[in-house]
Amino acid sequence: MNNYFFSLIILVFLNCVSFVHSENSYYIVAILRNKSDKYYNEESQTVRNKIDELVNDRMNDIYDVIEEKKETYILENGELDNKLDELESLPKEKRNEQRKKFLFINKQDNRFYKRSLELNKSDNSTSSEYIPFESNLVMHITDVLNYKLVSAYLSEETAKTVCNMKNVLYCKKNEKLNIIGNDQMDTPVEVKRNLNKRSEETFNKHNKPEYYNLEAIKRETGWKDVRVQNVKEIKNTTFIHLPLISQSPYYYEGKRIDDNYYYYPSTAGQGIDIYAIDGGLIADHIDFDTYEGTPYERTVTCDALATQNGINETTEKQKKNCTYMEGYYPGHGIMDLSVAGGRHSGVAKKANLHMITCDDTLISTYFALGYIRDHATPHKTVVNLSIQWPYYLELIDDMLKSVNEKGIVIVNAVGNDNKNVCKSKESGNFDSFSGYRKSITVGGITDAINENGYFKAYNSNYGDCVDIFAPVEVTCANFTDGSSESFIETGGTSCSAPIVSGIAALIMSEFPDNYTTESMSKKLQQLSFKDAINNLEIIPGIKTPNYFVNNGKRSIYSPDDTNVKCGRGVNASCSSGCCSKEGECISFENDPWEKCLIENGCQSEFGYCTTVEKAIEECEKEVKENEECQFEFKNMKNSEILSKGETFKSDKCQTFYKRQFANQSVCSIAKKYKSFGFIDNYNRTSYLNSTLSYNTIRLTDVLHTYMECHQKGILDNITEEELEKKCEYIYSDKCNELNNIINEESTKYSVLMEPILENYKNNKKKCSNFCWSFSLGYPCCMETKAVVYMDKDGKWGVENGQWCGIKN
Secondary structure, rough: OOOHHHHHHOOEEEEEHHHOOOOEEEEEEEEOOOOOOOOOOHOOHHHHHHHHHHHHHHHHHHHHHHOHHHHHHHHOOOOOOHHHHHHOOHHHHHHHOEEEEEEEEEOOOOOOHHHHOOOOOOOOOOOOOOEEEEOOEEEEEEOOOOOEEEEEEEEEEHHHHHHHOOOOEEEEEEEEEEOOOOHHHHHHOOOOOOOOOOOOOOOOOOOOOOOOOOOHHHHHHHHEEEEEEOOOHHHHOOOOOOOHOOOOOOOEEOOOOOOEEEEEOOOOOOOEEEEEEOOOEOOOOHHHOOOOOOOOOOOOOOOOOOOEEEHHHHHHHHOOOOOOOOOOOOHHHHHHHHHHHHOOOOOOOOOEEEEEEEOOOOOHHHHHHHHHHHHHHOOEEEEEEOEEEEEOOOOHHHHHHHEEEEEEEOEEEEEOOEEEEOOOOOOOOOEEEEHHHHOEEEEEEEEEOOOOOOOEOOOOEEEOOEEEEOOOOOEEEEOOOOOOOOEEEEOOHHHHHHHHHHHHHHHHOOOOOOOOOHHHHHHHHHEEOOOOOOOOOOOOOOEEEEOOOOOOOOOOOOOOOOOOEOOOOOEEOOOOEEEEEEEEEEOOOOHHHHEEEHHHHHHHHOOOOOHHHHHHHHHHHHHOOOOHHOOOOOOHHHHHHHHHHHHHHOHHHHHHHHHHHHHOHHHHHOOOOOOHHHHOOOHHHHHHHHHHHHHHHHHHHHHHHHHHHHHHOOOOOOOOOHHHHHHHHHHHHHHHHHHHHHHHHHHHHHHHHHHHHHHHHHHHHHHHHOHHHHHHHHOOOOOOOOEEEEOOOOOEEEEOOEEEEEOO
């Protein structure tokens, strides 16, 4: 056993050495026949034939270069790269006959193969004969716009030749990409699936009392029918993300309405395909129920495996269990499809779910995107991406354009680096996929720190290319405990993206149309809550669109609302809100004011009602009682903003502001009939602007107090004596207070706090490098070199009656 593991370690070590030192790699080669060619699929059959023949000729040329220069593939260990073993098994007819060429088999498109066989039968004695050949050194990837992509395994020497061949448009070395992670990363585990009998519960049934109004929801959303899920339907599990996307984020008088239901259209994404490009899928989980035998039976499958060596459709066994690497648990891919369309944790519960397993290389991404484009149904397909890399590639730009023009909606996660990812390709700081602006880019919010709205999650990226935000924390399918019926809470913007993919599928299924990525982005923004995210505006010089995703149902229902129907017909009263003329209870959270007017038939004996005259009187009283709150920071000096800030942040004023923008004040109806000045046009944007102004000045003022702790460059170009004094201050209790401030404020204002924290850490590091004892709370010995004591930290001396550290 020991010898086995020793041999295995040696083998792995040698493989790693070969990988690190070898200069050989797959390259993506773009081949263009003629600039005037139209898109490949739009060209005539004659032109397509010419393109195919030209591409095949260039692939033969590339293969010839590899064969002629195989000595350039020698590895660091002195041996020939074993990928070139293929050269020893070439068909005899090719080796013995120069007039014969390879016909490189395109596993994704057999049309050229069939046409070439016909060419072989022609009487043209000067034409080359074709030998069908499936190579691992040179292979087809896909067509993009008016050119074709092929993959070639090249040494640095052969790459110089191939990249400068005639008709070669681009030539890019393959490399690893970054899969945007969540807390449930792809960790090697032993998966033991629990094949216990699945729950017999009826789809979408629950036993809780109904405090919501289905007819009102249908009128509000335009849905043909409504389904309701109790997000605590599974013991010890709460699908935390689902309620947030089917109700308003605003709360009555600052108190959150704890509605544990998820509301969605009954079509639930039926007939729509959601694809994920990720590390794999294990489909044997209750969340991936296919509803076999029902009218809404669906597909949940791994469709294909894409690697740098090509793409292959899965076997029957792989369709339910696929990973790009044997022995790995594809937690990230499971999360993608579970959140997008899982039976319990999913947004679009009846959508078809497809996994294209990818080995996170550039080439495999092309294979995967090309496969989806060629197999997907236009205007009924959503692709979910969690891939990122820090530079621009025209090949990817063109591929995204090609997929978009097929009528496929692309959704991607913005990433978790707390940075602007929307810079231009000329800036040198480009980020894929967000920067291409050819997908619906999704940022993440957290609701853990509510102030009548949400905050951008600490690590979520941002920028003007971010289309929409969604919850960053989710509950999804999980196998790590050995059960196929368990779930796990996790987080990251790669969890936010599949929420949006699911909502896109809901829209496509319920309201069919010729959706594109662009039109779906506009539809999602139209349904969303604008200005619901509190801290986006605080990012200096960057305008990040402020949209929080919603599936169309905005109304809020509370478990405290005991009655849905009211009035004379049922002899029942509303627990809160108005009893409308139609006999429906409308809570104050749902802006009922027009229906609260007695003039409009409000039934006063069964709930709150008012008249226009009385509403004006009540509003006048409310405005007068909150007179000190009615100001804006606009055009104020910083000192005035700080002075007024305490009033602005008081509980009294905050309640007043929030009642106005959330339409929870009687003034919501009164100001339609009379002007009240300050509140006439007051809305959530007004509130956010005031909050931004105050917090920016407040934080700037607070941080100025600690300037000597975090100022950049404060330790540069000074004497050792000055450096010691400044370092003593940087490690003082005063500067330690800065840590607490940064921790407290970073959750909401990470963009402002992160540079401060970085500067503070750098200053402490410089001090520690200057003298190690600062980090332990002791000064540095400036004169004495006499060692009084020595321990694991270093050498200690004594100056002025106290311990000091002797510099190394």
